[in-house]
Amino acid sequence: MNISAEMTQAFIVCISAIFTNNILLSYFLGLCPFIGCSRETKASVGLGIAVIFVMTSTCAINWAVYHLVLAPLGLEFFRFIIFIIVIAAFVQFVEMVIERFSPYLYQRLGVFLPLITVNCAILGACLFMVIRDYPFIVTVGYGLGSGIGWFLAITAMAGIRSKLNNSAIPKGLQGPGITLIIAGIMALAFIGFTGVLSGS
Numbered sequence: 001m002n003i004s005a006e007m008t009q010a011f012i013v014c015i016s017a018i019f020t021n022n023i024l025l026s027y028f029l030g031l032c033p034f035i036g037c038s039r040e041t042k043a044s045v046g047l048g049i050a051v052i053f054v055m056t057s058t059c060a061i062n063w064a065v066y067h068l069v070l071a072p073l074g075l076e077f078f079r080f081i082i083f084i085i086v087i088a089a090f091v092q093f094v095e096m097v098i099e100r101f102s103p104y105l106y107q108r109l110g111v112f113l114p115l116i117t118v119n120c121a122i123l124g125a126c127l128f129m130v131i132r133d134y135p136f137i138v139t140v141g142y143g144l145g146s147g148i149g150w151f152l153a154i155t156a157m158a159g160i161r162s163k164l165n166n167s168a169i170p171k172g173l174q175g176p177g178i179t180l181i182i183a184g185i186m187a188l189a190f191i192g193f194t195g196v197l198s199g200s
Contacts, residue, residue, distance in 0.1 A: 003137070010141030013134070017145030023121050024153045025187040030121030033112045034154050035179050043108040044158035048151030050098065050113070052144070054090045055122050059143030061086050062126045063136055083126045084117070091116045121150055156186060 023029050030051075037047050062083045070076050095113050099106045106113065116122065125146045129139040160182055169178055 006135050006137045009135075010138045013138050014141040014145035014148075017142050018149040018152065019190055019193040022149040022153060022187075022190050023125060023146045024150050025183070025190045027121075027124065028187075029124040030119050030150060031183075033115060033119060034150075034157065034183070035176055037109065037112045038154050038157040038161055038179070040108065041155065041158040041162060043105065044154045045151075046098070046102070046105040047109055047112060047116075048147075048154050050094050050116060051119065051122070051150050052147030054087065054094055054116055055125050055147035055150070056140065056143040058083070058087045058090055058122060059125055059129055059146075060136070060140050061090075063129060063134075063139040066130055067136075079127075079130065080123075083123060087122055087126070088117045121146070153183075153186065157182065 017023065020026070024031070024034060033047060038044050062079075065082055065086065066076070066079055070079055070082065091114065094116070095106075098109070098113065125143055129142055134142055157179070161179065164178065173181070
């Protein structure tokens with residue numbers, strides 16, 4: 001596959017990962033920080049940007065590690081451990097940067113920032129690119145699209161939940177209950193894009 005074709009495929013895969021194959025709303029990966037950090041828009045935006053950076057970077061690095069080191073040596077079964085190590089290293093780097101330049105955001109994210117390490121959406125994106133045998137450029141596009149899709153989902157949820165603060169919600173649906181219902185409705189809305197672009 002030439003560079004032009006790979007760039008085209010990367011663009012299609014990226015758009016598909018944002019909308020039709022949204023890693024959060026289609027596969028429900030990364031629900032814990034999605035529910036826990038979507039109470040405030042500012043914290044959601046900060047976490048979403050961090051996830052975009054970590055997901056894009058780790059997909060690219062893990063592709064190189066898998067195809068240039070693990071596969072040639074026949075050590076593919078180590079991919080889970082290696083992928084998690086790479087993700088953990090990047091999360092540590094992002095955590096230090098946020099703590100240095102935005103102490104408020106660091107405080108608001110709290111325990112959910114280091115929990116990016118075990119965010120199954122990031123590990124899932126790295127594993128999907130191996131399972132689907134994406135080329136490097138397509139992998140970067142997929143990681144970027146998956147991160148943007150997760151970012152859109154959590155910021156949209158934060159906006160909706162901020163509006164719900166002034167709404168009369170039945171007591172039994174308050175908290176995680178109404179959040180999961182809204183997530184289901186959002187998932188249906190994103191599934192409505194299915195067929196517009198297919199990048200799988």
